[in-house]
Amino acid sequence: MKKTLEVMGQVCPFPLIEAKKEIEDIGSGDELVINFDCTQATESIPRWAAEEGHTITNYEQLSDAAWTITVQKNSLV
Amino acid sequence: MIQMLITGLICGILLGFVMQRGRFCLTGGFRDMYIAKDNRMFYALLIAIAVQSVGVFALIQFGVFEFSAGAFPWLAVIVGSFIFGIGIVLAGGCATGTWYRAGEGLLGSWIALFGYMAMSAIMKSGPLMPVNTSIQSVQLGSNSISETTGIPTWIFIVVLVTIVAAIVIRELKKPKVFIPQMKPKRTGLSHLLFEKRWHPFFTATLVGIIAILAWPLSVATGRIGGLGITTPSANILQFLVTGDQTLINWGVFLVLGIFLGSFIAAKASREFRFRMPDAKTGITSFIGGNVMGFGASLAGGCSIGNGLVMTAMMTWQGWVALLFMILGTWTASYFVFVRPRIKKTVASATTVTTA
Numbered sequence: 001m002k003k004t005l006e007v008m009g010q011v012c013p014f015p016l017i018e019a020k021k022e023i024e025d026i027g028s029g030d031e032l033v034i035n036f037d038c039t040q041a042t043e044s045i046p047r048w049a050a051e052e053g054h055t056i057t058n059y060e061q062l063s064d065a066a067w068t069i070t071v072q073k074n075s076l077v
Numbered sequence: 078m079i080q081m082l083i084t085g086l087i088c089g090i091l092l093g094f095v096m097q098r099g100r101f102c103l104t105g106g107f108r109d110m111y112i113a114k115d116n117r118m119f120y121a122l123l124i125a126i127a128v129q130s131v132g133v134f135a136l137i138q139f140g141v142f143e144f145s146a147g148a149f150p151w152l153a154v155i156v157g158s159f160i161f162g163i164g165i166v167l168a169g170g171c172a173t174g175t176w177y178r179a180g181e182g183l184l185g186s187w188i189a190l191f192g193y194m195a196m197s198a199i200m201k202s203g204p205l206m207p208v209n210t211s212i213q214s215v216q217l218g219s220n221s222i223s224e225t226t227g228i229p230t231w232i233f234i235v236v237l238v239t240i241v242a243a244i245v246i247r248e249l250k251k252p253k254v255f256i257p258q259m260k261p262k263r264t265g266l267s268h269l270l271f272e273k274r275w276h277p278f279f280t281a282t283l284v285g286i287i288a289i290l291a292w293p294l295s296v297a298t299g300r301i302g303g304l305g306i307t308t309p310s311a312n313i314l315q316f317l318v319t320g321d322q323t324l325i326n327w328g329v330f331l332v333l334g335i336f337l338g339s340f341i342a343a344k345a346s347r348e349f350r351f352r353m354p355d356a357k358t359g360i361t362s363f364i365g366g367n368v369m370g371f372g373a374s375l376a377g378g379c380s381i382g383n384g385l386v387m388t389a390m391m392t393w394q395g396w397v398a399l400l401f402m403i404l405g406t407w408t409a410s411y412f413v414f415v416r417p418r419i420k421k422t423v424a425s426a427t428t429v430t431t432a
Contacts, residue, residue, distance in 0.1 A: 011169045011185060011358060012105065013112075017414065039181055039348050043100050043274065046256050056257040065182065065343075065350035 089334015099280025128285025162405020167365025192366025
């Protein structure tokens with residue numbers, strides 16, 4: 001299952017805070033697609049995902065100052 | 078004038094560029110010490126302070142310029158820094174952070190910046206000047222830690238450098254988590270400058286070097302000081318409304334340079350776009366900018382002026398300001414980030430029980 005979180009226009013640290021909230025509501029193995037435009041989140045979201053043991057299945061820049069990242073919830077939780 | 082324009086702009090462009098590419102955000106750093114138990118950015122700041130301290134005191138030793146710390150306006154520093162700490166959380170970035178985010182095209186930061194400049198001018202030459210000067214007149218002896226304690230400054234520098242070196246070694250020895258990155262699309266210099274993630278400690282070292290450079294460049298134009306954001310930001314607005322050219326100094330070109338440097342960095346790395354905040358964020362940014370301007374004017378400096386420069390100069394003002402700035406950031410973070418989360422958890426727990 002895939003769920004999308006639209007946090008375009010939100011400033012840091014809100015994209016990360018929203019992502020942490022959303023990932024609690026999805027099952028392990030499910031994916032969360034996060035679309036964001038906060039520059040600092042290009043650093044903080046992958047770092048959080050890596051430290052929590054989630055897998056990043058897609059990470060790319062969509063256009064000027066716009067990114068998408070897909071985090072697959074780790075199966076241990 | 079030409080020299081001021083060129084050296085001030087260059088120093089600012091370098092700083093804006095490095096901060097944008099290195100994601101050097103002190104607000105985020107102070108906030109994450111509390112909400113994410115992550116001290117990386119704070120350690121990075123300590124590195125920048127130590128680098129600058131060694132460099133600037135070496136210049137003073139060689140007689141390049143003289144520095145006098147003056148008296149310590151303790152009440153204004155404590156109250157002002159705490160208020161400043163609250164303001165930077167609301168504004169979504171400290172004074173410098175707001176300048177460089179404005180360069181990334183974030184219109185919320187433009188709003189915060191306007192509030193910050195306006196309130197700083199109101200505090201420094203406007204109707205709130207009497208409040209500002211009366212609180213600042215509560216002073217204690219000397220601002221220099223060395224003069225008060227009778228211990229030579231270089232001993233404090235050695236202690237600081239030792240602590241910072243120990244932290245860096247410990248941090249770099251920690252097992253690394255693999256952090257996925259986007260596929261690189263560029264190579265060579267273009268990749269290093271406009272794409273690659275910079276390690277915060279590397280960025281901090283560059284910030285420290287730029288902070289050293291700022292001293293002789295600024296002194297050469299007659300302004301005895303290093304990096305500074307608040308007074309120059311106020312000066313821009315004061316000049317625009319009075320036309321008084323004496324308000325234009327090295328610092329004014331420095332802050333304009335930060336904006337420009339960040340714009341160049343963001344544009345070249347495809348991170349520039351005009352981004353409009355929603356009404357709620359816009360209002361919070363405006364309030365935050367004003368609170369930040371009030372606090373920084375009272376404290377005699379922001380996270381750069383006090384937190385990076387006055388700390389490196391081994392003054393009470395710098396270190397006391399840093400402590401209270403962090404406490405202010407944590408207080409605001411509790412109300413903005415932590416409490417709403419606790420409330421939500423309690424609310425959902427209640428729902429479960431009733432169901």
